[in-house]
Amino acid sequence: MDLGIKGKRALVCASSKGLGFGCAAALAEAGVDLVMNARGAEALEAAAADLRSRFGVHVQTVAADVTTEDGRAEVLAAAASPDILVTNAGGPPPGQWSDWDRDDFIAALDANMLTPIALMKACLPAMMDRGWGRIVNITSQSVKAPIAVLGLSNAARTGLTGYVAGTSRQVAPSGVTINNLLPGIHATDRAESLDQGVSRAQNISVEDAKAQREATIPARRYGTAAEFGATCAFLCSQHAGFIVGQNILLDGGATNATI
Ligand code: NAD
Numbered sequence: 001m002d003l004g005i006k007g008k009r010a011l012v013c014a015s016s017k018g019l020g021f022g023c024a025a026a027l028a029e030a031g032v033d034l035v036m037n038a039r040g041a042e043a044l045e046a047a048a049a050d051l052r053s054r055f056g057v058h059v060q061t062v063a064a065d066v067t068t069e070d071g072r073a074e075v076l077a078a079a080a081s082p083d084i085l086v087t088n089a090g091g092p093p094p095g096q097w098s099d100w101d102r103d104d105f106i107a108a109l110d111a112n113m114l115t116p117i118a119l120m121k122a123c124l125p126a127m128m129d130r131g132w133g134r135i136v137n138i139t140s141q142s143v144k145a146p147i148a149v150l151g152l153s154n155a156a157r158t159g160l161t162g163y164v165a166g167t168s169r170q171v172a173p174s175g176v177t178i179n180n181l182l183p184g185i186h187a188t189d190r191a192e193s194l195d196q197g198v199s200r201a202q203n204i205s206v207e208d209a210k211a212q213r214e215a216t217i218p219a220r221r222y223g224t225a226a227e228f229g230a231t232c233a234f235l236c237s238q239h240a241g242f243i244v245g246q247n248i249l250l251d252g253g254a255t256n257a258t259i
Pocket of ligand 1: 020038039
């Protein structure tokens with residue numbers, strides 16, 4: 001399917017690896033020029049070179065922590081009013097509800113709620129002036145059903161979801177859509193580090209921890225960054241202009257809910 005976005009410009013945050021890279025790759029395949037961001041320059045340059053050579057698109061890189069004000073300013077200066085924005089950053093650490101104090105919550109809110117809000121606020125006016133824009137926020141299945149050990153994620157991402165629910169309806173008249181993609185377990189470095197956490201906590205091997213988590217997913221496997229990216233690219237396509245303010249779960253059926 002032609003997504004109809006060849007020649008558009010996208011800012012994809014936290015995209016040298018994992019789900020962010022999956023989104024960047026699928027957009028590049030659709031002919032979109034990219035500004036890619038990640039903290040570490042080496043992996044970022046390798047990812048950008050890979051996409052340039054495979055898809056022939058223009059890719060600019062910004063090595064910066066997007067959750068800091070300075071990092072965001074650098075990324076936004078390079079992207080200069082993109083047509084497409086994909087927000088993403090690392091998730092908060094796991095723990096127990098009794099572990100976290102105010103500073104932990106402030107860090108999680110900064111990274112997973114206030115950073116995407118600041119990026120949207122910066123990019124929306126130009127998208128609305130042009131009468132076209134697409135924003136996809138990478139959130140988590142924890143928005144639909146809380147994950148016990150990820151209380152910081154449950155809290156921060158639900159705040160972002162409320163903001164998007166209200167804002168997406170206000171910008172839709174200008175041809176701009178905002179939607180959230182909610183990953184369940186996907187095979188990325190993040191999933192591997194959570195497997196290692198389960199392995200340590202239960203004194204089992206990492207392989208057994210993975211098998212145990214796969215067994216909780218009706219699809220009986222982890223998702224891939226490529227299939228996640230393909231869904232993101234569709235949401236950014238010309239065909240998705242009527243999808244507004246939605247929370248789309250990509251979890252292999254893991255969240256047991258009727259709707
Ligand atoms: P990951 O840890 O594998 O992603 C790594 C990428 O994010 C790298 O490119 C890294 O440089 C970049 N990054 C991380 N923090 C950054 C920052 N502050 N500034 C700039 N770049 C940054 O993560 P992932 O598995 O791809 O997950 C992406 C998001 O989705 C995370 O917020 C994660 O919590 C969430 N999520 C992931 C899963 C999963 O199973 N993978 C499930 C639910 C939610």
